[in-house]
Amino acid sequence: MLYELGLVATLASLTEQIGRQHPSIACVFRDDGEPKAVPQDVEVVFFQIARELINNVLKHAQATRLVVDTRAVGGELVLSVTDDGAGFDAQTLTEPVVGVGGFGLYSVRERLDHLDGRMEIDSRLGVGTTIRVRGSLV
Numbered sequence: 001m002l003y004e005l006g007l008v009a010t011l012a013s014l015t016e017q018i019g020r021q022h023p024s025i026a027c028v029f030r031d032d033g034e035p036k037a038v039p040q041d042v043e044v045v046f047f048q049i050a051r052e053l054i055n056n057v058l059k060h061a062q063a064t065r066l067v068v069d070t071r072a073v074g075g076e077l078v079l080s081v082t083d084d085g086a087g088f089d090a091q092t093l094t095e096p097v098v099g100v101g102g103f104g105l106y107s108v109r110e111r112l113d114h115l116d117g118r119m120e121i122d123s124r125l126g127v128g129t130t131i132r133v134r135g136s137l138v
Contacts, residue, residue: 007043008036008070011050011079015068018054025058026065034072042135045111046079052104053081053131061085061129076134084128090121108133 002010012029019027038046050068057066063085071078108131109119117135 002043002047003040006036007038007046007077010047011068011070014047014050014054015066018058018066022058025063028065028067030067030069032071036070036072036077036137038077038137042077042115042137045115045117046077046133046135049108049111049133050079050081052108056104057081057083057085057129060088063128072137073134075137077137078132078134080130080132082128082130087123087125087127087129089125090123105131 001013005013008031012031015027015029019025054066054068057063061083063083065084067080067082069078069080069082071080105119105121112119112133112135115135117133120132120134121129122132123129
């Protein structure tokens with residue numbers, strides 16, 4: 001699906017599928033509607049990252065709402081995954097922490113390094129988390 005329809009349509013479908021599989025979580029997909037000429041290698045990495053971030057929400061966040069958002073901002077693709085779950089202390093994730101979710105975020109950073117991309121984490125205990133990843137559209 002990714003190769004035929006592109007990243008945005010594939011993420012929309014994935015979000016809808018997660019919502020059907022996990023009816024206790026309201027799953028929403030948003031896109032800014034702007035064209036995104038995303039190189040295929042970037043699409044693959046961003047899809048893998050989105051899947052990892054969504055899985056982290058399902059495993060760890062105890063969330064009731066999940067929002068996946070894609071935007072084109074200043075020549076960059078911006079993917080955000082937001083939940084209203086338990087949150088965590090993002091400063092503790094500087095190294096892989098096997099068994100508590102840290103390894104997944106560490107691997108996201110590793111994947112982004114190969115694209116000269118970056119990840120921003122905004123998480124508050126008891127409020128939820130937004131993880132935003134950015135990569136060049138060129």
